[in-house]
Amino acid sequence: MSFIAIVYCFLLLVAWAIGIARYSRLSTAFKILSWSFPVVFLCNIISPFWVDRFGNNAPILHVESLTDYVFFSATFYYLLKSKMTKRIIIISVVIVVVFVVINAIYWQGFYKKFPTNVYFLTQPLLAIFSLLLFKEMLMYPLKINPVKQSAFWYNTAILFYATTMFFYLGLSNYFPEHNLHDHFFYYFWYLIFYVFDILLAVAILTDNQKITLENA
């Protein structure tokens, strides 16, 4: 396991610890989100061993792509107010689950390929949910500064993650086609996740069910 990966795992543990320490004060959305960290942490711990044994970590990424989407969309489900959007989130989770299974069986083999198809489906969905939540925040503004609101940080994190991952996946075609070295790729991947997890940790750190209700 590389140093950069170890730092990333440490970051995940810190974010999880913040979630656990503030668990009773968190709203349902962020209680759910705080459990995404140990799952991602576990995937990252297993990943190198899987690479050593089977040559790649494709199965881990297939599972992670699904769990990521389920956790993030569930968080959106509890943050958004619109019943229509909530229904769309539930339907999207069912569609993504079916898609992940079909993709792993027919298009991007579970043991062989990185599930780019899944990310191409889930990242735009997350970006849309994020924009919808930004819109709702503007429609029903709280009395407190937006930078003190967990929803703002979570939304920023997801928007950043969804757009940069989409960008990253786009480049993943460009690099092999032009025979370019993948060092940049590797660091860029971790840079996305460092920023993303720091933003999520800030969201969990700022979340307070009581204050949100008082300022509604």
Next chain:
Amino acid sequence: MPDESIRTLILATAVLFAGISGFIIYFVVLYRNRQLKNKQEQAALQATFQQELLRTQIEMQDQTLDYISGEIHDNITQVLSFVKLSLAMPKNTGESEKQQKIKESRELISQVITDLRDLSKSLSYDHITSLGLSKTIEIEVERINKSGLIDIAFIPEGAPYSLGSQPELVLFRIFQEAVNNVLKHSGAKHFMVRLQYQPDLFNLTLEDDGSGFSDLQAGKNGSGLKNIINRAALIGGSATINSSPGKGCSIIVTLNPFKQQFYSGEPNHQNRFS
């Protein structure tokens, strides 16, 4: 890696990050502006609410003073004058007749005392806060029924709960306005007041069997009706007025008791306006 590709990549990454950052900054600015606008709107709403409340209180005081003045002139002064005349007996009045007149005068004075006590209750609208809307309307209904001007049926349904002192004051004023309209214009013989206290809904229904009015008439002479609708809206409720010529009039004021927290005037709720 070719230099040009690196440059393109760095540029694309920088543009992406700048785009996201720009969006977030724009959102924060927009959000702060929206917060400011909301704050100003709430302040304006509170000012209107306080102003309307003050107007309601003044109207109630005016009406109360009219009523007291009428009572003193038509009832108390008359009775006391009668007592005075009654006690001014000629010297040759017999002992038993004197005793009879004194007894009658004492009864009349007792009646005056009772009437004055009732009047003193009407002097302050604070009793709405202490007695609650249901009891206050009940007392008012008894008073009007005693006057014989109209027959009012009071029908409370469900366990009464407080809607907050200010909304209850406004509701009581709506009731008074409706009674005034009925007495002045409708020529109704019967009037019905129904208070429905449901867990998530409060209804005040006011119905009369008077002459009623058309939409056109309501538009021409309906400042009182407009007041009712505006006041119901001001406390977060709605008023529906139905009437047609010859078929009386029905006013239904509906409120959501949870929404009344905004209008209750309790210190902890007033923070919502700050």
